[in-house]
Amino acid sequence: MNTINLPKILSAFAAATLACTAVAAADEQVTTTTTSAGTVTEFSPDTIVIRSETSPDPVRYSYSKTTTYVDDAGAPVSMEIVKSGLPVTVHYVHEGDRLIADRVIVHRRVTTAAPGVVEEPRTSTTTTTTTPGGKPNHEERKAEKEERKAEKHEDKAQKDLDRAGDK
Numbered sequence: 001m002n003t004i005n006l007p008k009i010l011s012a013f014a015a016a017t018l019a020c021t022a023v024a025a026a027d028e029q030v031t032t033t034t035t036s037a038g039t040v041t042e043f044s045p046d047t048i049v050i051r052s053e054t055s056p057d058p059v060r061y062s063y064s065k066t067t068t069y070v071d072d073a074g075a076p077v078s079m080e081i082v083k084s085g086l087p088v089t090v091h092y093v094h095e096g097d098r099l100i101a102d103r104v105i106v107h108r109r110v111t112t113a114a115p116g117v118v119e120e121p122r123t124s125t126t127t128t129t130t131t132p133g134g135k136p137n138h139e140e141r142k143a144e145k146e147e148r149k150a151e152k153h154e155d156k157a158q159k160d161l162d163r164a165g166d167k
Contacts, residue, residue: 032093032094033091033092033093033102034091034092034093034094035089035090035091035092036050036052036059036089036090036092037052037087037088037089037090038050038051038052038053038055038059038087038088038090039051039052039085039086039087039088040082040083040084040085040086040087040088041058041084042058042084043082043083043084046062046063046064047060047061047062047063048060048061048063048082048088048090048101048104049061050088050090059099060099061090061092061099061100061101062098062099062100062101063100063101063104064100066102067079067101067102067103067104068102068103068104069081069082069103069104069106070103070104070105070106071105071106071107071108072105072106072107072108077106079104081106082104082106085109086106086107086109087106087107087108087109088104088105088106088107089104089105089107090103090104090105091103091104091105
């Protein structure tokens with residue numbers, strides 16, 4: 001006569017269940033989202049290239065129709081506003097050797113002037129100096145010529161007076 005060994009059946013069933021659970025767990029993929037911040041250097045129909053301050057080389061991310069674009073507050077923005085020079089933060093996942101952008105946060109450009117800095121109008125001043133024994137410049141030569149001319153005129157006037165007095 002055959003007897004049913006209930007503990008053996010339950011034990012076999014439990015082992016089969018554990019084996020199935022282990023196989024299912026092996027098929028699960030764990031995805032980790034990573035974040036990177038930088039400035040857009042290229043934005044093409046399927047790729048966004050970011051240069052960060054921490055990495056000397058630009059990083060290329062692929063994106064798709066499921067990639068979301070938001071502003072700093074999390075409000076959706078159009079992907080058409082993403083242009084070269086904009087600061088962004090990219091949330092991405094590794095898929096093989098590719099980096100796939102899941103979410104792109106577009107930051108506003110910050111342009112601030114240093115407080116208290118006033119730009120003065122630019123002027124230039126030219127100063128000409130001559131040293132004794134050096135060549136005289138144009139203005140000095142002109143002044144010397146005028147002085148010699150005046151001396152000649154005075155000498156002539158004095159001679160004319162002297163002649164007039166001798167008569």
